[in-house]
Amino acid sequence: MKILVLNSGSSSIKYQLFEMPEQHVICSGLIERIGLEMGAVHYTSETNNVEEATEIKDHKAGLEKVVDLLLDKKTGVLHSTDEIKAVGHRVVHGGSTFTNTTEVTQDVKDKIKELFSLAPQHNPANLEGIQVAESIFNKAKQVAVFDTAFHQSIPIKAYKYAIPNKFLEQEKIRLYGFHGTSHKYVSEKAIAYLQKERTKIITIHLGNGCSITAIKDGQSIDHSLGFGPVTGLIMGSRSGDIDHTLIFYLVNTLGYSINDVNTMLQKESGMLGLTGFSDLRDIEAAAENGDTNCQLALEMNAYRIQKYIGSYVAAMNGLDAIVFTAGIGENSELVRKLVCTNMETFGIELDEVKNNVRAKQITEIHKESSKVKVLVIPTNEELEIAKQTYQLL
Known part of the structure; x- marks a missing residue:
């Protein structure tokens, strides 16, 4: 199964295309400096390497560039976007709603938008990446992986703030934690290494x-x-x-x-x-x-x-x-x-x-x-x- 992963930041898009479950990287790259006068495009596959300086107006233009690279007759690795069965998206803030990886629905997108104020540099770009991917990879499942999910195991004595109880009970104001995808990945590697x-x-x-x-x-x-x-x-x-x-x-x-x-x-x-x-x-x-x-x-x-x-x-x-x-x-x-x-x-x-x-x-x-x-x-x-x-x- 081919899975495209998009890590859409405020001014960049990291991407990797995997063959799963083998965890084989088919290609990877980075679109950076989105919205600035001169952007940068990086693309690497097993046989080709592309480096390009060009204007990337917005995230839609950035994702379209990714698709062009994937489908390019000379350097690409796909014949059609239909080959991609799922697109996995990093979403920074999942609030109290999302504690696990979730298939994207309209309700999921609405809730991600509700959390814009808590992660203003990240969630808007994450949602834009999802919306653009839906239009380009329209036959693929869209999946959201939340940075906050790994930290759901933090005990209440550590995540609760010493403010009136109503703010946790009614407004879900608490420590959520971020970069969970990274902390989870390297901690599992470390645990296996320590034996x-x-x-x-x-x-x-x-x-x-x-x-x-x-x-x-x-x-x-x-x-x-x-x-x-x-x-x-x-x-x-x-x-x-x-x-x-x-x-x-x-x-x-x-x-x-x-x-x-x-x-x-x-x-x-x-x-x-x-x-x-x-x-x-x-x-x-x-x-x-x-x-x-x-x-x-x-x-x-x-x-x-x-x-x-x-x-x-x-x-x-x-x-x-x-x-x-x-x-x-x-x-x-x-x-x-x-x-x-x-x-x-x-x-x-x-x-x-x-x-x-x-x-x-x-x-x-x-x-x-x-x-x-x-x-x-x-x-x-x-x-x-x-x-x-x-x-x-």
């Missing part, structure tokens, strides 16, 4: 969005992102944890509108707000050249992660392994080094030689004397979505 019946693992997903999860015996028991995907770690443009009285001060004393504050916390804060750079590679280069803002931002970033590691070790009463994953986690030896520095009290000892790696598979980067394994595990959200889509169908 232990009972495990205590911390998975650290570091990209433009960042999150950290405490996973005990394969179950998520606590997580850094909350009601929406803004809390916790310092992210590319999102603030992570702040004192919420700051919001009232900005509005009531400094005269900001609530929309201005929301935009600032979502799109102008994090590493971008601290350094002026949106790409970690630029931040690391500037820090190496003496930029004190960039140096401090990297230290703050690592310190926040260290605090969460400490709290999750306490929550699980122990630790077997920490896992770095996603774009930054897999590729930044500097961030991994900063996070693992002065963590010997938790049994974490980094081997700097082993750390000098961009891992393509599960890789150990700890010293032999380290009581806790430090692993780099490349995530594959698209494969996890394909597996869950196939299992549902």
Whole structure:
């Protein structure tokens, strides 16, 4: 069965075409910088590689480009869109409604739309990807896989906020958690690698969005992102944890509108707000050249992660392994080094030689004397979505 997986972000579309259940990747690629003056198209199959710079006006144009690549007589891998039996979609926020992978119906789309305000950078793009895919792959089943689903195992003592009970009971206001597809995928890889019946693992997903999860015996028991995907770690443009009285001060004393504050916390804060750079590679280069803002931002970033590691070790009463994953986690030896520095009290000892790696598979980067394994595990959200889509169908 051919399953196309679409991970539709605010300005990009990741895609992979799988033959299931063999988990064979037929082709994969990325459409990025959607809506900007010049976009980028990436496409890789077993026999061809395409790189193209072109304007991608919107997500519809991006998906149409994907279809053109799939059907191209020279580089394509399909004769017809009818060959695709299902399209699996990543959806960031499922709220309290969606706890499992779900076939898309009009009711499902309506509920995804109702959650726009909780994930404004993600759910609108996710829904647009579904709607465009329905028109292009009109004979395929459309399936939604929710980032929040993996975290449904978090106990009430961890997901409930200390606000009046009615807000949980009536409005379902609680910690939901995100990046669940990634945390689930790498934690299962780590558990298989450790070959232990009972495990205590911390998975650290570091990209433009960042999150950290405490996973005990394969179950998520606590997580850094909350009601929406803004809390916790310092992210590319999102603030992570702040004192919420700051919001009232900005509005009531400094005269900001609530929309201005929301935009600032979502799109102008994090590493971008601290350094002026949106790409970690630029931040690391500037820090190496003496930029004190960039140096401090990297230290703050690592310190926040260290605090969460400490709290999750306490929550699980122990630790077997920490896992770095996603774009930054897999590729930044500097961030991994900063996070693992002065963590010997938790049994974490980094081997700097082993750390000098961009891992393509599960890789150990700890010293032999380290009581806790430090692993780099490349995530594959698209494969996890394909597996869950196939299992549902």
